[in-house]
Amino acid sequence: MDFGSINPVVLIASLMVAATPILLAAIGELVVEKAGVLNLGVEGMMIVGAVSGFAAAVTTGSPILGMLAAIVAGAAVSLIFALLTQVLMANQVASGLALTLFGLGFSALLGQSYVGIVPPRTEKLNFGFLSDLPVVGRILFGHDILVYVSLFLVAAVWYWLNYTRGGRVLRAVGENHDSAHALGYKVKRVRILAILFGGACAGLGGAYLSLVRVPQWTEGMTAGAGWIALALVVFASWKPWRVLAGAYLFGGIMVLQLNLQAAGYRIPVEYLAMSPYIITILVLVVMSSNRTRRTLAAPGSLGRSFHAAG
Amino acid sequence: MKRRELLATSAAALGLAATLGSKARAQTPLKVGFVYIGPPGDFGWTYAHDQARLTAQEHFGDAVETFYVDNVPEGPDAERIMTQMALSGANMIFATSFGYGPSLNAVAQRFPNIAFEHATGYLQEAPNVSLYNARFYEGRAVIGTIAGRMTQTNKIGYIASFPIPEVIMGINAAYIHAKKVNPDITLSVVWAYSWFDPAQEAAAAEALIEQGCDILMQHTDSTAPLSVAQQRGALAFGQASDMTQFAPDVHLTAIIDNWAPYYVKRIQEKLDGTWAADNVWSGIPEDEVTFAPFNDRIPAEVQDEANALIESIRDGSYHPFTGPLNRQDGSAWLAEGEVADDGTLLGMNFYVEGISGDIPN
Numbered sequence: 001m002d003f004g005s006i007n008p009v010v011l012i013a014s015l016m017v018a019a020t021p022i023l024l025a026a027i028g029e030l031v032v033e034k035a036g037v038l039n040l041g042v043e044g045m046m047i048v049g050a051v052s053g054f055a056a057a058v059t060t061g062s063p064i065l066g067m068l069a070a071i072v073a074g075a076a077v078s079l080i081f082a083l084l085t086q087v088l089m090a091n092q093v094a095s096g097l098a099l100t101l102f103g104l105g106f107s108a109l110l111g112q113s114y115v116g117i118v119p120p121r122t123e124k125l126n127f128g129f130l131s132d133l134p135v136v137g138r139i140l141f142g143h144d145i146l147v148y149v150s151l152f153l154v155a156a157v158w159y160w161l162n163y164t165r166g167g168r169v170l171r172a173v174g175e176n177h178d179s180a181h182a183l184g185y186k187v188k189r190v191r192i193l194a195i196l197f198g199g200a201c202a203g204l205g206g207a208y209l210s211l212v213r214v215p216q217w218t219e220g221m222t223a224g225a226g227w228i229a230l231a232l233v234v235f236a237s238w239k240p241w242r243v244l245a246g247a248y249l250f251g252g253i254m255v256l257q258l259n260l261q262a263a264g265y266r267i268p269v270e271y272l273a274m275s276p277y278i279i280t281i282l283v284l285v286v287m288s289s290n291r292t293r294r295t296l297a298a299p300g301s302l303g304r305s306f307h308a309a310g
Numbered sequence: 311m312k313r314r315e316l317l318a319t320s321a322a323a324l325g326l327a328a329t330l331g332s333k334a335r336a337q338t339p340l341k342v343g344f345v346y347i348g349p350p351g352d353f354g355w356t357y358a359h360d361q362a363r364l365t366a367q368e369h370f371g372d373a374v375e376t377f378y379v380d381n382v383p384e385g386p387d388a389e390r391i392m393t394q395m396a397l398s399g400a401n402m403i404f405a406t407s408f409g410y411g412p413s414l415n416a417v418a419q420r421f422p423n424i425a426f427e428h429a430t431g432y433l434q435e436a437p438n439v440s441l442y443n444a445r446f447y448e449g450r451a452v453i454g455t456i457a458g459r460m461t462q463t464n465k466i467g468y469i470a471s472f473p474i475p476e477v478i479m480g481i482n483a484a485y486i487h488a489k490k491v492n493p494d495i496t497l498s499v500v501w502a503y504s505w506f507d508p509a510q511e512a513a514a515a516e517a518l519i520e521q522g523c524d525i526l527m528q529h530t531d532s533t534a535p536l537s538v539a540q541q542r543g544a545l546a547f548g549q550a551s552d553m554t555q556f557a558p559d560v561h562l563t564a565i566i567d568n569w570a571p572y573y574v575k576r577i578q579e580k581l582d583g584t585w586a587a588d589n590v591w592s593g594i595p596e597d598e599v600t601f602a603p604f605n606d607r608i609p610a611e612v613q614d615e616a617n618a619l620i621e622s623i624r625d626g627s628y629h630p631f632t633g634p635l636n637r638q639d640g641s642a643w644l645a646e647g648e649v650a651d652d653g654t655l656l657g658m659n660f661y662v663e664g665i666s667g668d669i670p671n
Contacts, residue, residue, distance in 0.1 A: 010520055018513055104381075108351065115351050116555040118537070214508045214534045215541075216556060219349035220381060221532075223507040255513055261500040261667075262467065262517040269670045273503035 005263050011255060013138050016147055019251025021046070021205040021213060021222075023150045025229035026236075026243045027157055028201025033233055034161060035194035036174035036301035040096025041081055042202050043226025044103020049074040049203025050210040051107040054217040055114055057207075063122040067146065067207050074203015075196045077103060082195040086188050089305050100226070108219045115217060122146075122212045146208050151244070153201070158240035170194060174299035177306040187306050202226065224277070231280035237296050250276045340402065340581055342366075343395040344378035345388060347407035348506045354531030354550040355505065355567070356380065359406045359429075361551070362569035369574050373581065384409030392417040396424055402580050404573070405429065407505075408474060415439055425585050427576060429569075430476055432656060437587055442572055445593025446476070447483035447655070448623050449565030451630035452601065452616050453527060453547045456562055458488030458495055459612045460545055461525045467518030467544075468499045469511055469528040469535055473669045475658040477529050482662045483630050484527055489664060491615075497665055498523055508534035519544050536561060545607075552602035564602035571597060591652060594623045631655065636663035 025042050032039050052073030057066025081099050084090040124131075125148070127141040161167040173180045173190045181187050209225065210217050228250060236242030257272035286296070342363075350360035360378065367376045377400075382391050388410045395403055396417060402425040405414045411433040418426040418436040426439045434441060457466050466488060470477050485497045498521060500514045507530075515526055515535035525545040528535045533556040539546035540557035548554070548564025572592065579585040592598040601620070604613050622628035633644030638661040644650060661669060 005521060007520070014513070014516060014520075018509070021509070108349065112351070116353065116533075118540070118556070121541075209509055214512050214537060216508070216533060216537045218353070218508055218532055218534070219351035220506070221508045223504070223509065225509065254510065255517070258500055258502075258510075258514045258517040259520070262498050262514070262521045262523075264498060264667055266668055269501050270503065273501070 006259050009135050009138050011259055013142055015248060015252040015255040016139070016143065017213065017251075018255050019247040020147050020150050021208045021225055022229045022232060022250060023244060023247035024146070024153070024205035024208060025202040025226060026232040026247060027150070027153050027240060028198035028205075029229060030233050030236070030238060030240060030243055031157060031161075031170070031201075032194050032198035033302055034174045034238060034299055035170050035191050036177055036299050036304065036306075037085065037191050037195060038092050038096065038303040039078070039081055039099070039195060039198055040093060040230065041078070041099025041103065041226075042198075042229050043222055043224070044100035045074045045077050045199045045202035046103075046206035046209070046226045046229075047107040047220070047222045048077045048103045048110075049206030050221060051111040051114070051206075051217060052203070053207025054119055054210040055110065057119050057211055058114060058117055061120050063120055063211050064145075066119070066211055067204060070203040070207030071200040072203070074199040074201070074206065076199070077106075078195050078199025078202070081199075082192045085305065086192050086195070089307065092303050092305070104220060111217050111219065115219075117217070119211050119215050119217075122215070144212055146204070146212065149204075154240050154244045161240070171299070174301055177301045177304070181306070181308060187308075191306070202229070205229070228276055228280055231283040234283045234286070234296065234298075235279065238299065250279075338399075339373055339375040340370075340577065341398075341400045342374055342376045342402045342404070342577060342580075343392075343400040344376065345382050345391055345395070345403065345405040345407075345410060346378055346380040347382065347384070347409075348531055349380050350378070352506055352531045353533050353553060353556070356406070356531065358550045358567035359404075359569055362573045363404075365570040366573040366577055370577060370581075374577055382410075385413070389413035389416055393420070396421040400424060402577065402585075403427070405431075408476065425576075425580050434587065434589065440576075440585075440587040441589040442576075443591045444567055444569075444598045445591060446565060446567075446599060447479045447630055448593045449599045449601070450480040450483035450527075451487045451623070452619055453563065453565060454484035454487035455491055455619055456608060456612060456616050457484065457525045457527065457545075457547070458490065458492035459615070460562065460608065461488075461492065461495060463522050463524045464492065464494045464496065465521065465523040465525075466495055466497050467515070467521070467523030467526045468497055469514045469518070469526065469530055470499050470501050471505050471530045472503065473501065473659075473671070475656055478661070478669060479655055479658045480529050481665070482658070485665050486635070486662055487619075487630065499665075499667055501670055502530050504530065506531045508532040511535050512538050515539060515544075515546075516542075533557075548602055554602060554605075559607075560605075561602075562605045562608055566600045566602055568598050568600050594620060595626065637661070638663055638665060 049070035053066040053070030056069030057063045084095040085092050122144045130141040131137050177187045232246045236246045260267050346356045348356040379391050404427045406429045408430045411431045414428050415433050415435040418439045430443045431441050488495050502510050511530050512534040515538040519542050528549050533553050536557035539560045545560050550567045554561045629649040631650035633648040634646045635644040637643045
């Protein structure tokens with residue numbers, strides 16, 4: 001395919017950047033859902049991470065401390081969800097939606113004094129001569145640390161879920177919580193830890209938006225990225241590498257259509273621009289049907305509350 | 311959050327009215343509701359409306375009580391929110407986005423005593439629906455002139471939201487005036503298909519800079535493109551409010567939406583009982599369209615040229631859409647000296663000659 005004046009190397013490099021926030025949030029949500037919990041609060045956790053990371057980075061002058069703060073903040077917000085759904089046995093869908101609403105409002109409140117500030121710059125990692133290599137230099141060795149962290153997380157989650165005892169316990173809890181309980185596994189503890197991990201990842205994804213991708217704090221700046229991340233998990237049928245592929249596909253569509261437009265190509269922009277959202281809606285519709293959920297290999301106990309007595 | 315607050319306050323207001331009886335009701339302040347498409351903290355479109363709301367609130371003090379609901383999507387949600395506002399005792403409702411039109415008119419027909427003001431709209435199906443708009447294209451003409459003079463690569467990037475007449479009009483105005491001072495320029499338009507999506511807007515800005523554009527304009531509401539421009543060293547213009555703080559080095563000026571005079575005037579009329587539906591389209595002459603201070607990077611002679619253009623629009627001696635102008639396909643639109651009429655502008659669905667690319671449907 002002839003890209004004309006579009007440099008494919010730059011395109012691939014920028015699609016990786018565009019995809020990183022949703023990739024981070026999605027890989028966290030994947031672990032949560034594998035444990036049998038459906039947390040629809042990704043958007044809310046992301047935006048709280050975005051504002052906390054931004055505030056911490058501005059206050060301390062260090063983007064790395066900002067990212068750590070976002071991890072803590074995302075996990076802290078998800079703890080509310082864990083408390084509601086695992087301890088108080090509230091409905092997961094309603095609690096997740098409430099978490100999103102809460103996160104959007106709470107972040108706007110927290111962020112009031114941070115509007116219009118330029119955050120400290122997140123430097124790209126220096127790989128020495130490797131970064132100067134043609135083509136691969138820009139694609140593989142020209143990014144900031146979080147792009148590599150996100151790739152590492154995908155590999156780590158894949159390995160952990162498939163090849164470690166802990167990962168198998170988590171999957172057992174997600175597939176059939178009653179059996180897991182009968183075998184003596186601590187269903188609630190596993191689920192709460194999974195929820196915390198999901199919150200931390202979503203928070204980090206949000207911080208990537210506010211510190212690297214945009215970089216600034218604005219109310220409501222996640223603008224639906226959390227929902228795309230949620231859909232991505234289903235789209236990937238709960239498989240880590242497919243989450244990576246899906247995230248880069250979504251990021252790629254977005255970056256490619258903008259670049260094609262900027263280069264003056266005549267493309268049906270409207271369809272491309274809405275495609276991630278259409279896929280998201282389709283996926284959510286599919287999700288709502290029990291039968292298709294089974295064929296997609298959804299975790300057996302997804303979204304169901306666990307009560308030890310039952 | 312905000313919607314919940316509204317529910318809570320409306321419930322409280324109902325309870326209060328019931329306990330205090332009709333005597334207290336006579337002294338209640340005029341309640342004015344605002345419906346926003348984005349967050350007031352966007353530093354763009356919604357921010358500008360909210361600043362005007364605050365100015366009006368300060369101006370009237372206790373006589374008026376303003377409140378708002380933010381992030382209201384266009385469509386059924388907007389109708390629900392406006393109905394809720396009406397039921398909770400609003401006397402006047404300002405809806406500040408183009409797409410609220412059908413919902414607003416539907417609600418207005420059910421509440422004939424409430425004054426409805428719709429920004430940038432065109433539907434007027436009830437006697438209590440008033441339309442107001444600003445001639446932003448006048449501002450676009452001015453920044454187009456500055457862009458034409460300042461670009462080194464002769465490539466100007468334009469981040470557009472949706473292909474509606476308002477946006478197309480702005481693209482045309484900017485292009486015509488950039489071309490006038492610099493015949494070599496080309497304009498690249500990127501449609502973001504969103505009014506507010508910082509990540510998408512930032513990516514659009516990156517794509518345009520990557521294509522060699524050294525100066526960016528935007529018709530989207532976030533400050534993200536300015537942050538990108540600042541990082542990449544491209545020049546840019548703010549949208550709707552002064553965005554200098556986001557890009558102190560490269561922010562040349564901004565088109566500022568100054569709604570305050572209109573809001574104060576209309577609320578006063580409602581208080582006086584003289585409010586009547588109208589359809590106004592103000593611009594530079596009425597100070598509804600103003601500019602952020604020019605950046606020192608703009609050479610003095612370019613500043614003078616821009617100021618002269620502003621003055622000629624102010625005194626009415628110049629209209630940004632003055633012939634001869636052709637449509638993109640080469641067919642004649644305006645003859646020599648002919649000025650575009652408002653109807654054509656408000657329904658504008660074509661590029662002027664010289665702009666490449668298609669307008670999406």
